[in-house]
Protein backbone atom coordinates (compact mmCIF):
# COMPACT_ATOMS: atom_id res chain seq x y z
CA UNK A 264 0.00 0.00 0.00
CA UNK A 265 1.55 3.25 -1.12
CA UNK A 266 0.54 6.47 0.48
CA UNK A 267 1.36 9.38 -1.81
CA UNK A 268 1.79 12.63 0.00
CA UNK A 269 2.47 16.00 -1.48
CA UNK A 270 6.03 16.99 -0.72
CA UNK A 271 6.19 20.59 0.48
CA UNK A 272 9.86 20.73 -0.47
CA UNK A 273 9.61 19.77 -4.12
CA UNK A 274 11.51 22.39 -6.09
CA UNK A 275 9.90 23.79 -9.19
CA UNK A 276 11.56 24.17 -12.56
CA UNK A 277 10.92 26.71 -15.25
CA UNK A 278 12.64 28.17 -18.28
CA UNK A 279 11.94 30.93 -20.75
CA UNK A 280 13.04 34.12 -22.42
CA UNK A 281 13.21 37.21 -20.21
CA UNK A 282 14.66 40.71 -20.33
CA UNK A 283 16.98 41.23 -17.41
CA UNK A 284 19.52 43.57 -15.94
CA UNK A 285 21.64 43.43 -12.84
CA UNK A 286 21.26 46.65 -10.80
CA UNK A 287 23.31 45.99 -7.67
CA UNK A 288 26.34 43.85 -6.85
CA UNK A 289 27.07 43.09 -3.20
CA UNK A 290 25.06 46.11 -2.12
CA UNK A 291 26.71 48.44 -4.64
CA UNK A 292 24.45 50.00 -7.28
CA UNK A 293 25.60 49.29 -10.83
CA UNK A 294 24.59 50.69 -14.20
CA UNK A 295 21.67 49.01 -15.93
CA UNK A 296 22.37 46.98 -19.01
CA UNK A 297 19.13 45.38 -20.20
CA UNK A 298 19.49 42.32 -22.41
CA UNK A 299 17.41 39.36 -23.43
CA UNK A 300 18.22 36.16 -21.61
CA UNK A 301 17.34 32.48 -21.71
CA UNK A 302 16.39 32.12 -18.07
CA UNK A 303 16.36 28.77 -16.26
CA UNK A 304 15.17 27.91 -12.75
CA UNK A 305 16.51 24.54 -11.57
CA UNK A 306 17.32 23.23 -8.12
CA UNK A 307 16.69 26.59 -6.46
CA UNK A 308 19.20 28.34 -8.73
CA UNK A 309 18.15 30.88 -11.32
CA UNK A 310 20.53 31.15 -14.28
CA UNK A 311 20.45 34.03 -16.74
CA UNK A 312 22.23 33.11 -19.95
CA UNK A 313 23.98 35.54 -22.27
CA UNK A 314 22.07 36.65 -25.32
CA UNK A 315 23.38 34.35 -28.09
CA UNK A 316 23.24 37.39 -30.41
CA UNK A 317 25.92 39.04 -28.24
CA UNK A 318 28.65 36.54 -29.17
CA UNK A 319 29.79 34.93 -32.38
CA UNK A 320 29.66 31.34 -31.17
CA UNK A 321 25.84 31.36 -30.68
CA UNK A 322 26.40 29.21 -27.60
CA UNK A 323 24.23 29.26 -24.51
CA UNK A 324 26.60 30.69 -21.90
CA UNK A 325 25.60 31.49 -18.31
CA UNK A 326 25.93 35.15 -17.37
CA UNK A 327 24.54 35.27 -13.82
CA UNK A 328 23.62 32.45 -11.48
CA UNK A 329 21.39 33.50 -8.62
CA UNK A 330 20.81 31.42 -5.50
CA UNK A 331 17.19 31.86 -4.48
CA UNK A 332 17.66 30.61 -0.92
CA UNK A 333 17.12 33.65 1.31
CA UNK A 334 16.29 35.88 -1.66
CA UNK A 335 13.19 38.02 -2.08
CA UNK A 336 11.20 38.83 -5.19
CA UNK A 337 8.29 41.12 -5.93
CA UNK A 338 6.93 43.64 -8.38
CA UNK A 339 9.39 46.50 -8.83
CA UNK A 340 8.30 49.96 -7.76
CA UNK A 341 7.48 52.36 -10.63
CA UNK A 342 10.65 54.38 -10.04
CA UNK A 343 12.86 51.33 -10.69
CA UNK A 344 12.12 51.22 -14.40
CA UNK A 345 10.00 52.85 -17.09
CA UNK A 346 9.23 49.40 -18.48
CA UNK A 347 6.01 47.51 -17.72
CA UNK A 348 5.78 44.19 -15.84
CA UNK A 349 9.07 44.44 -13.96
CA UNK A 350 10.12 42.13 -11.12
CA UNK A 351 12.82 42.95 -8.60
CA UNK A 352 14.91 40.06 -7.27
CA UNK A 353 17.19 40.63 -4.29
CA UNK A 354 19.64 38.01 -3.07
CA UNK A 355 20.73 37.60 0.52
CA UNK A 356 24.20 38.79 -0.55
CA UNK A 357 22.92 42.16 -1.76
CA UNK A 358 22.78 41.51 -5.49
CA UNK A 359 19.73 42.88 -7.28
CA UNK A 360 18.24 42.06 -10.65
CA UNK A 361 15.28 43.39 -12.61
CA UNK A 362 13.36 40.98 -14.82
CA UNK A 363 10.86 42.16 -17.41
CA UNK A 364 8.59 40.81 -20.11
CA UNK A 365 5.82 42.56 -22.04
CA UNK A 366 3.35 39.67 -21.56
CA UNK A 367 1.88 40.15 -18.08
CA UNK A 368 0.91 36.46 -17.60
CA UNK A 369 4.50 35.35 -18.20
CA UNK A 370 5.79 37.73 -15.53
CA UNK A 371 3.04 36.62 -13.11
CA UNK A 372 4.04 32.97 -13.64
CA UNK A 373 7.71 33.75 -12.96
CA UNK A 374 6.81 35.71 -9.84
CA UNK A 375 4.74 32.79 -8.48
CA UNK A 376 7.33 30.15 -9.27
CA UNK A 377 10.15 32.16 -7.68
CA UNK A 378 8.08 32.97 -4.58
CA UNK A 379 7.14 29.29 -4.18
CA UNK A 380 10.76 28.22 -4.64
CA UNK A 381 12.01 30.72 -2.04
CA UNK A 382 9.34 29.45 0.38
CA UNK A 383 10.25 25.81 -0.29
CA UNK A 384 13.97 26.46 0.14
CA UNK A 385 13.34 27.76 3.64
CA UNK A 386 12.17 24.28 4.71
CA UNK A 387 15.47 22.46 4.06
Ligand code: I3S
Nearest residue numbers: 284294295296297342343344345346349361
Ligand atom coordinates in the same frame (compact mmCIF):
# COMPACT_ATOMS: atom_id res chain seq x y z
O1 I3S B 1 16.98 53.79 -14.19
P1 I3S B 1 17.66 54.46 -15.37
O2 I3S B 1 19.08 54.77 -15.12
O3 I3S B 1 16.88 55.58 -15.94
O4 I3S B 1 17.71 53.33 -16.47
C1 I3S B 1 17.79 53.52 -17.84
C2 I3S B 1 19.23 53.64 -18.28
O5 I3S B 1 20.00 52.60 -17.71
C3 I3S B 1 19.38 53.55 -19.78
O6 I3S B 1 20.74 53.42 -20.10
P2 I3S B 1 21.77 54.64 -20.29
O7 I3S B 1 21.58 55.53 -19.11
O8 I3S B 1 23.07 53.91 -20.26
O9 I3S B 1 21.48 55.28 -21.59
C4 I3S B 1 18.68 52.35 -20.36
O10 I3S B 1 18.77 52.36 -21.76
C5 I3S B 1 17.23 52.31 -19.94
O11 I3S B 1 16.61 51.16 -20.47
C6 I3S B 1 17.09 52.35 -18.46
O12 I3S B 1 15.78 52.50 -18.00
P3 I3S B 1 14.56 51.54 -17.95
O13 I3S B 1 13.49 52.48 -17.49
O14 I3S B 1 14.38 51.01 -19.32
O15 I3S B 1 14.76 50.44 -16.95
